[in-house]
Each structure stands twice: as structure tokens, then as C-alpha cells.
Amino acid sequence: MLNAFEPRVVLQEVPGEVSLAWLVTGCPLACPGCHSRDSWDPQAGSPLTGERLQDWLERYRGLLTCVLFFGGEWDREALLALLRQVRRQGLKTCLYTGRERVGRSLLAELDYLKTGPWRADLGGLDSRDTNQRLICLSTGESLNHTFWRRS
Numbered sequence: 820m821l822n823a824f825e826p827r828v829v830l831q832e833v834p835g836e837v838s839l840a841w842l843v844t845g846c847p848l849a850c851p852g853c854h855s856r857d858s859w860d861p862q863a864g865s866p867l868t869g870e871r872l873q874d875w876l877e878r879y880r881g882l883l884t885c886v887l888f889f890g891g892e893w894d895r896e897a898l899l900a901l902l903r904q905v906r907r908q909g910l911k912t913c914l915y916t917g918r919e920r921v922g923r924s925l926l927a928e929l930d931y932l933k934t935g936p937w938r939a940d941l942g943g944l945d946s947r948d949t950n951q952r953l954i955c956l957s958t959g960e961s962l963n964h965t966f967w968r969r970s
């Protein structure tokens with residue numbers, strides 16, 4: 820079972836999508852400079868059950884196009900069940916992971932994937948030097964350029 824904080828609707832993390840974003844607690848990667856240290860404790864937040872997910876999907880029915888999970892890949896089966904639940908309702912799925920890759924079973928249930936740990940010296944997706952990649956899995960296209968500010 821995964822725990823998560825209360826979700827929020829976000830417009831920028833997945834380009835072109837209106838996403839319900841869940842910060843899943845229990846990330847084991849401990850990146851130096853992590854902005855979400857309060858999420859490292861796997862007991863933080865509340866159980867992310869299918870019922871809880873469904874309740875939030877009903878609240879925003881007709882407004883959302885995607886559900887984004889910040890983490891959760893460390894409990895693959897639990898995350899897979901949630902991703903399948905989302906897709907059965909015609910919504911897209913995205914995972915932000917600090918790992919460099921995830922397994923095939925997760926890839927099969929994802930539309931977007933952000934990879935790579937936080938590196939303060941390289942910056943996040945809005946940095947042209949970042950080690951992180953946001954990929955549209957249906958096309959294989961990197962979406963990093965959509966985060967770059969025009970100068």
C-alpha cells in the first residue's frame with residue numbers, strides 16, 4: 820500500500836494536460852537538496868487506495884485529462900493497480916521517477932515518464948543542462964523543450 824498527500828490539479832508538469840497530481844510518500848532515493856523531504860517518510864500522508872483515487876476522479880470528472888504520480892514505483896503492484904484504474908476511465912497517466920528507468924509493466928500503463936534524480940548542479944526540467952527527461956511514451960519525443968523559457 821502506498822501513502823500520499825492530498826492531490827492537487829496542475830497544468831504545467833505534464834505539457835498540454837490537466838493533471839491530478841499525487842505526491843506519493845516513501846521515496847527511497849534521498850537526493851541531496853530534495854525539495855520534498857517531508858515525503859520521504861512512507862507513513863506520511865494517507866493510504867492511496869483505489870477508493871480514495873476514485874473519489875478525487877469523481878470530484879474533477881470532465882476537467883482532468885491525466886493523473887500524475889510523483890513516485891510510487893518502489894511498490895510496483897500498488898502503482899500498477901492505480902494506473903490501470905486511471906486508464907479504464909479514459910485518462911492518461913504520468914510518472915515522475917527519480918530513477919533512470921522503470922520496468923516494462925509500468926511502461927505499458929504510462930503515457931508520460933519523467934526520469935532522473937534531482938541534481939541541484941544541473942537543475943530541473945526547465946534547465947537545458949538537466950539530467951532529467953520527460954518523455955511522451957507514445958511518440959518517444961522528449962518534452963523538455965516545453966519547459967524552457969523563451970529568452
Ligand code: SF4
Binds near residue numbers: 850856918936937
Ligand atoms: S526522487 Fe524526487 S522525491 Fe525522491 S529524493 Fe529525489 S528529489 Fe526527492
